Amino acid sequence: PGAIDRLVTRNLCAGYGAADVLQSVSLNVRQGEMVALLGANGAGKSTFLRTVAGLMAPTSGQIVMDNADIHGLPPYQIVDRGLVLVPEGRQVFPELTVAQNIELGAYRRRTRPDPAELEALLTRFPRLRDRLHHPAGLLSGGEQQMMAVARGLMSQPRLLLLDEPSLGLAPAMIEELYAILAELRDDGITILLVDQMASLALAASDRGYILEQGRIVAEGSAAALLADDALISAYLGGG
Numbered sequence: 001p002g003a004i005d006r007l008v009t010r011n012l013c014a015g016y017g018a019a020d021v022l023q024s025v026s027l028n029v030r031q032g033e034m035v036a037l038l039g040a041n042g043a044g045k046s047t048f049l050r051t052v053a054g055l056m057a058p059t060s061g062q063i064v065m066d067n068a069d070i071h072g073l074p075p076y077q078i079v080d081r082g083l084v085l086v087p088e089g090r091q092v093f094p095e096l097t098v099a100q101n102i103e104l105g106a107y108r109r110r111t112r113p114d115p116a117e118l119e120a121l122l123t124r125f126p127r128l129r130d131r132l133h134h135p136a137g138l139l140s141g142g143e144q145q146m147m148a149v150a151r152g153l154m155s156q157p158r159l160l161l162l163d164e165p166s167l168g169l170a171p172a173m174i175e176e177l178y179a180i181l182a183e184l185r186d187d188g189i190t191i192l193l194v195d196q197m198a199s200l201a202l203a204a205s206d207r208g209y210i211l212e213q214g215r216i217v218a219e220g221s222a223a224a225l226l227a228d229d230a231l232i233s234a235y236l237g238g239g
């Protein structure tokens, strides 16, 4: 991973009502890195991703992507700059086929996806190949999650944000999904990942941040965070 920042937030504050959920969150993701944002339920991880993606307005602070201030831009303009959020819960269109769901990821692009591109994606997600023309609602949870990531990749992201990709998946499926995420990272895709599966997320990541009640309480290389048993049990429930 290079030393050039893809995303920087400085003193980011955001919330839903009177009180801010995010308390001055400063974080960076460099080009080519996979970074894990970890923390207990309610720590503010989804709020952070939603704010960066432009789905919520910050109350203060900066959001900089590739050296441009994206704070206050509407979500579609943020997508146009290459920041793509795969939200928790996957947002699958159950009646559409798997192929149609994936192609939706390209809807903002100026050029239509060519067959080679879909082919490359299917090589990455072999489980989806056999089911390409089935209604997406018939997929298992893990397959739907893979489809959601594939859809995100269809928009050719410069930064992919993943919210809880392992949520509700069987252990074998989680392993398979993480193996794919690691491959994507090795291909140079920059990823910011939120997950309850802290050890697994860190094992796949370069660096990590730990959020507790809206504040960053620890950050470091994934290896250093993983080796810190006290930290893991204090903030991540041993997970």
Ligand code: ATP
Pocket (backbone or CB within 6 Å): 016, 021, 039, 040, 041, 042, 043, 044, 045, 046, 047, 048
């Ligand atoms: P989880 O893993 O449970 O999603 P999280 O770390 O992603 O946890 P957030 O979903 O960002 O946490 O929630 C942070 C805080 O904001 C929580 O106290 C939550 O109750 C509150 N919150 C989240 N969404 C809303 C909302 N739409 N309106 C009001 N409060 C909200």
